[in-house]
Amino acid sequence: MAVLTPYGRRGLIVGGVIVFLGLVGLLEAFSTRSIINVLRTAGGKPVAVTLLSLPELLALIVAFVAVRGLLPARPRALDAFGAVGCGAAASAVTAAFVRLGPALGAGGDGFQLRDVFIHATPELFEVLGSFAWHLPLAALAAVAVAFVRPDVRRAVAAGAVAVALVGVLSDHVTILLDHNGVPRASTAWFLRGKSLTVAGAATLFGGVAALRWLGERFRPVADRRLAARPARDRRWLRRGGIALAGVALIALPRFAGSYHSEVLNQVGLFVLMGLGLNIVVGFAGMLDLGYVAFFALGAYTMGVLTSPESFLAAATVPGGPPVGPVGFWLALPVCIVVAVIAGTLLGVPVLSLRGDYLAIVTLGFGEIIRVLALSEWLRPFLGGSLGLKRIPPIKVPWLAIGDGCAARGIDVPLCIYRVAIDGPDKPQKLFYILLAGCVVAAFVALRLKDSRHGRAWMALREDEDVAQAMGIDLVRTKLMAFAIGAAFSGLSGAIFAPKLVSIFPHSFNLLISINILALIIVGGMGSIPGVIVGALALVGLPELLREFAEYRLWAYGIVLVVMMLYRPEGMIPSTATLRELRPDDDAPPGDVASPSPAGPGTAVAAAGAEARA
């Protein structure tokens, strides 16, 4: 009997968590979405009925994870019984809440549960009431999964994740398919309305699971074959891969359409900033929480220089004409220089500060900049709470994209596809600018990482005093990290300003700094592919899931805590972070893009020995 108590306890907790998710409003918000639906006939007409809704999926996941954590590697019958009991307990809790909730509210003086918990609505009770048999089912699934081989398990997990993701994002999939001219009729077997059909879900599940399983099975073989080939071949393969990725990226906006290009632009801005913060935090180990300050400086400088409404444009040299606004490309270097100077200046006071203090002081700087931008005092220069307006869009005069170029009378050397780039400001154009910026930033970061500067930063991060004893000038090294990081952020801000046309102080708040920090941590600190993955997950995904924007920061909080507890090295950690945080693992796969500076040390040593021999 004692064996069952933990199950019972866990079940109560699971039930509590689900009720909590309901009270927070998540379940209600999710109830508008379904993952899989079926066609049923109602009154003679075919009607799409939800088979698996998002709240149900969430509850299933919670119960599954909770039970999985409790099960031993080889569950016995007793465990299975316990697991079911756990699920039942959870269901009991939700059922009890559904029963008691409305009753609690019926007290005198018009007091309702809803006065305290605003989401304790009839809809919530309805949703919760539907979980009766989901939770024990999930528990059983957890037991069943324990008997499956690990590789099959991973494949199944991948398939499930794919179904969940595509199901939730199915409206986006539909938009993309439409944009690319895929007739609705041909996808009707797969997608219906805002969710997957049973057939679609099954195919997706099976396909992804199979791919994952096959990939895992043949990866070692492929790796071995690759390692066996001479380095020169590997280099060519690598270049080929990069070229392919390049082509794909260039073609991407064509297939993504305007809306999704806009999403990619958001991601791009954050990737750019993430790459910069990655240098400060990931390489040099200095926690900068005021990073948004440089973003703001870049944006405001661009605004002041290019907006016809700014004070600079109206300013006159005595006896002469007004200075007038400057073009984007001329203003861009100025923005970067301003950011670099700011980075150096703001870095000076924090040179001797310890990690936590450094974080708070930099946070303070970010807030000071925001307050100054908002202030009445600086309103003549920065526009105060009304911000800067009429920032002109970026012109790329020598590039037009569109085979309709000739028809529109646009005479340019390069015509790629249907979007005319210098027409109305299209997100696709900005995508290329951001892509260029990110490529430059990633390139610089990569080169720096494997250089003496990168090593100095890493030494700084590991042990400041000893680094100094190695002849590293701490002041210069730290300031350089700040300055380069600030440059990337300033660049991002400079592109942000014309994108938005009008900029306001409230766009430059602490949450952006936290956002960037979160994405480099979730993606993997110190790792350049990690920044991209982090941005896609923490910026791209929320953009696609706009309707749940209310819960975005809440989800961030949970993700940050959970990641720190279970996977602090991030999703694609750099080799250095992996070593630091998982000291017991052997040679980590880490990220391929940044090999250690010595490459295979033994090989080099051998080559060196050979050369000397």
Added chain:
Amino acid sequence: MSAVLEARHVTKRFGGLTAVDDMSLAIPEGVIYSVIGPNGAGKTTFFNCLTGFYLPEEGQIEFDGRHRLDGRRTDQITRLGIARTYQNIRLFPNLTAIENILVGQHSHLHASLWGVIFRTRAARREEAAALDEACRLLDFVGLSGDGDVLAKHLAYGDQRRLEIARALATKPKLLLLDEPMAGMNPAEKDTMIAFIRRLRDALGITILLIEHDMKVVMTISDGISVMDFGRKIAEGRPAAIQRDPLVIEAYLGRGAVEAVAAADGGADGQAASGDRPTSPDEA
């Protein structure tokens, strides 16, 4: 022979405690010089004063006859040609052995930001040369196959040698070794003794050593200073130090001095300090 390092009346206080008291020292070039003394005598603190980690309250430190060290920052001192290792090994734990050594070369690498980003020929050449040098140093300390191993995964003795390799990467003229033999067995100590000698002979580096093992000290040193309570109580060649009553008292107390004086009497002899060295004079 000019003095590579000359410390004059160096004093370091921490609040009410005088850790280093009027310490003066002159180390000629190309020797192996040891600073010994009981625990808490102020040896490591003195080292820290030499490397700029602490700012002495009084005194001057002169390097190579022309550079004043006191008041300089650590990285400046390193660039002048002084390197050190630490009592508790302080490698960069999450960098590989090769990376640790490469960091040591930092002050001798001059690639600019531009050069690094655009991989100019000069930058590439410098990087390749640095790698080559790092491998050589790795070989020199006997860690040839371990270039890619994380510093924290190396065996203790290997870590010590890596730390020395890293210090050598800074191309020092004077090398400060803080208890390099700590935790080693006799065989390892012998290897280390030979190694330190090689540093002096093959690379022409002057070595300043803090060490507790008397056998090692007496074997290897050309000159010894003895510290106690922050002050220098004796200085000279190993043989003289062994017989110095102040030294014996510092290590073993007054009673031992009398006991030795009574039992000993002779000129040749057995020392009474620390471990008994069997071959006191090999300098």
Added chain:
Amino acid sequence: MRRSTTGEQLATAMRWLTAIAVVGVLIYGPFQILRSGKYGPENWIAFVIFGLSQGSLYALIALGYTLVYGILRMINFAHGEVFMSGAYIGFFAADALNRAGRLDSTGGALLGLAVITLVAVAGSTTIAVLLERIAYRPLRRAPRLVPLITAIGASLFLQYTFSGLFGSGLRTYPTIDLLKGSFRVGSVPILKVHVLVFVAAVGLMTALYLFVQRTRAGRAMRAVSEDKDTAALMGINVDGVIVQTFMLGGALAGVAGVLHALIYGQVVFNMGFQPGLKAFTAAVLGGIGNVPGAMLGGLFLGVVESLGPALFLEGLGIPAPHQLKDAIAFSLLVLVLVFRPTGILGERVAEKRA
């Protein structure tokens, strides 16, 4: 003798410039504003009193930061949310009592305040303990960045949990007649709530100080602050002491929450962020890990924030200087950290062993 690099020269130049600018502002600003006579003595006293009251709140919250930093070497970024939770949960008690009409009589109001405070403290303490248990304890030996990130995540989580559960709108505290109105000292009116806040804060802070210095439990806390492992060897239940520390900090923050709500009358889910940040500034100002320092730092910061805009900035001709109040607070933080990094009263954090 000592050659400094360009970086160091830049740093020194900046230090001098900043010092000169600060001294200039400190002298010229007040000179101008006092000369203009725009504010009379009653105004200045009002500023100071308001500052002391606000500062008392900062001090109470700062104590939580300083205690936790002393013991765990980490900034409990989510402490501002502990403060908020106290205020918010106290609201429900206040609301319930108000609906039941219990707050109308004087006796009822007093009893009601006690109940509200108790409920608020229970809530805030629970949240603090849960934070420690779930988010911080597993990460005790992790590199320093990790608990900081966790704290940020916990802060976001708590804020938006409250927003999700209870709504993102303002909740208004019922007005308590007992607390309305002001005392008169000479010609200066002092709001009753301000007095309450100040007295309560000073009382609690004194109690805490005595607790830490004079009691066995307090000694255990100080021991764990110095050296966790050795304290464990002395038979001290380190985990228990840490939980106690969080409880203390949480309780004080809860009281601060209720007091804040009594002054401003409203609670909202994100009310904890700014005060939390300011309170941490105050803790650093006074010297982190230093209990009297947190108190002093809090009061000092409150007064500077209140007086600052009028006294220093307005004299310089800056319009709407109260907008820059936050900038003053953070500038103060930077200045203190640059010119006196150990804070006004000095740090009491155990030295890192070299």
